[in-house]
Amino acid sequence: MPPSASSAAASDSLAAYPWLPDIGPVDAAAAERTRAYLDTLTKPPGSLGRLEALAIQLSAITGSARPRVDSPAVVVFAADHGVAAEGVSAFPQEVTAQMVANFVQQGAAINVFARQLGARVDVVDVGVASPRPLPGATDARVRSGTANMLHHDAMPLDDARQAMQAGMAAVERAVQAGANGLIVGDMGIANTTASSAMLAALLGVPAAQVVGAGTGIDSTQQAHKAAVIERALANRQANPDDPLEVLCKLGGLEIAAMAGAYLAAAAHRVPAVVDGFIATVAALTACRMAPALCDYLVFGHRSAEPGHVLALEALAAQPLLALEMRLGEGSGAALAYPLLQAAAAMLSDMATFSQARVSGKAP
Numbered sequence: 001m002p003p004s005a006s007s008a009a010a011s012d013s014l015a016a017y018p019w020l021p022d023i024g025p026v027d028a029a030a031a032e033r034t035r036a037y038l039d040t041l042t043k044p045p046g047s048l049g050r051l052e053a054l055a056i057q058l059s060a061i062t063g064s065a066r067p068r069v070d071s072p073a074v075v076v077f078a079a080d081h082g083v084a085a086e087g088v089s090a091f092p093q094e095v096t097a098q099m100v101a102n103f104v105q106q107g108a109a110i111n112v113f114a115r116q117l118g119a120r121v122d123v124v125d126v127g128v129a130s131p132r133p134l135p136g137a138t139d140a141r142v143r144s145g146t147a148n149m150l151h152h153d154a155m156p157l158d159d160a161r162q163a164m165q166a167g168m169a170a171v172e173r174a175v176q177a178g179a180n181g182l183i184v185g186d187m188g189i190a191n192t193t194a195s196s197a198m199l200a201a202l203l204g205v206p207a208a209q210v211v212g213a214g215t216g217i218d219s220t221q222q223a224h225k226a227a228v229i230e231r232a233l234a235n236r237q238a239n240p241d242d243p244l245e246v247l248c249k250l251g252g253l254e255i256a257a258m259a260g261a262y263l264a265a266a267a268h269r270v271p272a273v274v275d276g277f278i279a280t281v282a283a284l285t286a287c288r289m290a291p292a293l294c295d296y297l298v299f300g301h302r303s304a305e306p307g308h309v310l311a312l313e314a315l316a317a318q319p320l321l322a323l324e325m326r327l328g329e330g331s332g333a334a335l336a337y338p339l340l341q342a343a344a345a346m347l348s349d350m351a352t353f354s355q356a357r358v359s360g361k362a363p
C-alpha cells in the first residue's frame with residue numbers, strides 16, 4: 001500500500017474509533033535500506049527467500065536496520081461463548097476454565113513452546129464463564145461469556161470495546177516489561193463457531209465454506225454447526241462493512257481482546273505473530289477497523305481449519321508454517337517465532353561480501 005493511502009486509512013480509523021491507538025505506516029525507508037543491505041551479505045541475492053522478506057518486514061515494523069526480537073512475550077486470552085449451548089464443539093464449556101488452570105500450571109502446549117523461547121505466558125481472562133478470579137490468571141473479565149448469538153447479539157458495543165482495551169492493556173504490560181515481540185493466543189470452547197460466523201459475515205460467504213472440525217467434531221456435527229451459524233447470521237443481520245458490529249453480534253470477548261492486542265503492538269512498533277483461525281479472524285477484524293495495522297502483523301501458520309485459508313486470503317497474508325495444527329493457544333505463532341529470530345540474526349550477524357573478502361556475482 002502506498003504511504004499516502006495507508007496514512008489516510010489510519011486517520012479514517014481514528015475518526016471512526018477514537019479509542020483505538022494511533023497506528024502510523026510502517027517505515028518504508030528502513031525497509032528499503034534493509035532490502036539493499038541483504039544483497040551485500042554473503043549469499044546469492046534472494047537466496048534466503050521468504051526469510052529475506054521477513055527481515056525487511058521486521059525493519060519496516062521497528063524502523064531499525066538491526067531489529068531485535070530476542071525477548072518475546074506470550075499472551076493468551078480466554079473467554080466463553082453462549083453458542084456452546086447449541087452443541088457445536090466436541091468439548092464441554094468448562095474446558096475453557098480448566099485449560100486456564102493448565103496454562104497457569106505450565107502444562108499446556110503453549111507453555112512448552114513458550115519455554116523453548118524463554119517467554120513468559122500471561123493468561124488473561126476476558127470472559128470465562130466460571131467463578132472469578134481464576135487463580136494465577138490476569139483478571140480482566142468483561143462478562144462471564146457471550147450471549148448465544150442464535151438468540152441475542154453476542155455482546156453490546158461497550159463490552160466489545162472493554163475487551164479490546166483489555167487486549168491493549170495486556171500488550172502495554174508486556175512491552176513495559178521489555179517484550180520486543182508478541183505471540184498472541186486464544187482459548188475458548190466454541191470459538192471456531194464465533195470465528196466462522198464472523199468470517200462468513202465479513203466475506204459474505206456461506207457458513208458451510210468456512211466451517212471445520214474445531215476441537216474434533218465429525219462431518220454430521222459440522223453440518224449442524226454450519227446450520228446454527230446460518231440461522232445466527234439470518235437472525236443477527238450484521239453489516240459486513242462494519243467490523244465492530246460483526247464482532248458485537250457474532251464474535252467473542254477473546255477475539256475482541258486479540259484484535260486490541262494486535263493494534264497495541266503495532267502502535268508500539270512491536271511485531272506481533274498471528275496464530276491460527278481464530279487469531280486471523282481477530283486480525284482481519286482489526287485490519288478492517290485500522291487498515292494500517294496489516295503491515296505490522298506476521299502470520300505464523302496455516303491451521304487445518306478450512307476457513308483459515310479464506311481469512312488469510314482476505315488479508316493477502318502468507319503464513320510461515322503449515323503443520324496441519326488446529327490447537328490455538330498461540331501454539332502455531334510460538335513455533336514460527338524462531339524464524340523471526342533467524343531473520344533478525346541474519347541482519348545482525350552475517351558477514352558482508354567485503355568483510356569476508358568473498359567475490360560478488362560475476363559480471
Ligand SMILES: O=C(O)c1ccc[n+]([C@@H]2O[C@H](COP(=O)([O-])O)[C@@H](O)[C@H]2O)c1
Pocket residue numbers: 088089090091186187188189190191192193213214215216275276277278279303304305308325326327328329
Ligand atoms: O487456532 C486454530 O486454528 C484452532 C482451530 C481449531 C480449534 N482451536 C481451539 O479449539 C477451541 C475451539 O474449538 P471449538 O471446537 O470448541 O470451536 C479453542 O480453544 C481454540 O483455541 C483453534
Ligand SMILES: Cc1cc2nc[nH]c2cc1C
Pocket residue numbers: 091095099186187188215327328329
Ligand atoms: C484440551 C483442549 C485444549 C485446547 N487448547 C486450545 N483449545 C483447546 C481445546 C481443548 C479441548
